[in-house]
Amino acid sequence: MVEDCHRLVKNVVPAHLLEMSPNLEKVEIYNCDLVEDVFGFGGQDGFPLENxxxxxxxxxxxLRNLFSPSIARGLVHLQELIIDDCSMMEEVVANEDGEHSGGGRIYSTLFPQLKHLELRGLSSLGRFCHVIHDWEMPFLDHMAVLNCPKMQTFSPGFVHAPNLQCVKVEEQNWWDSKGKRVECIWIDDLNKTIQHLFEKQQQEEEEEDEE
Structure with a gap:
């Protein structure tokens, strides 16, 4: 755990730490308010991110983003990801220059073992990542998006998440047309669900402004 490092700017998880701790399975970073870069290397082969x-x-x-694309691809056994109260984060996985469409095929998978994803209190988050091709999160079965008012989509490309049946939103006080509290929602697929959350929040803000 890394906590209350108010002077630390870069390299919260440097390469030499991973080299010394090849079996590291859990990383927690709290209250590092100046940190701009969590992983202090480019995700080269040989660093045991897979654990x-x-x-x-x-x-x-x-933090404006959490992972470079190469770091994200190295986290092949990541099962739980929680990001909370990072006000400047714009996307979780940084944009990768030069990415090309795969013609609709699912040919690359980020976080292939991810089961649990929570995005909370990310006031600048616009999307999770900038993957433009179709891709898959085969084991994702729990997702929460809470107080992320600028999040309009999960990714530009279609996300196949066969085990995900809803997105948890209950802390945002959503209500259905009958006045019943909604704890989670699902609209066809993940991108449409995130878009629905964004549009619903925009509508509620407009109604509040008119009052």
Whole structure:
């Protein structure tokens, strides 16, 4: 666990730490309000990212993204990802220059073992990643999106998440047309669900402004 490192700016999880801890499975980073870069290397082959199964990041206000694409591809056994109260985060996986469409095929998978994803209090988040081709999250079965008012989509490409049946939203006080509290929603697929959340929130804000 890394906590209350208010002078730390880069390399919260440096390469030499992973080299010394090849069996590291859980990483927690709390209240590092100046940190701009969590992983202090480019995700080259040889660093044991594949052993990390849980990653929790809270209250890191300077983070604009959490992973480079190469780091994300290295986290092949990550099962739980929680990001909470990082006010400047715009996307979880940074945009990769030069990415090309795969013609609709699912040819690359980020976080192939991810089961549990929570995005909370990310006031600048626009999307999870910028993958433009179709891709798959085969084991994702729990997802929460809470207080992410700018999130309009999960990714530009279609996301196949066969085990995900709803997105948890209950802390945002959603209500259906009959006035019943809604704890989770699902609209056809993940991108449509996120888009629905965004549009519903925009509508509610407009109604509040008119009052």
């Amino acid at each position: 990390i199964r849980m990653l929790i990041v809270r209250c890191c206000d300077k």
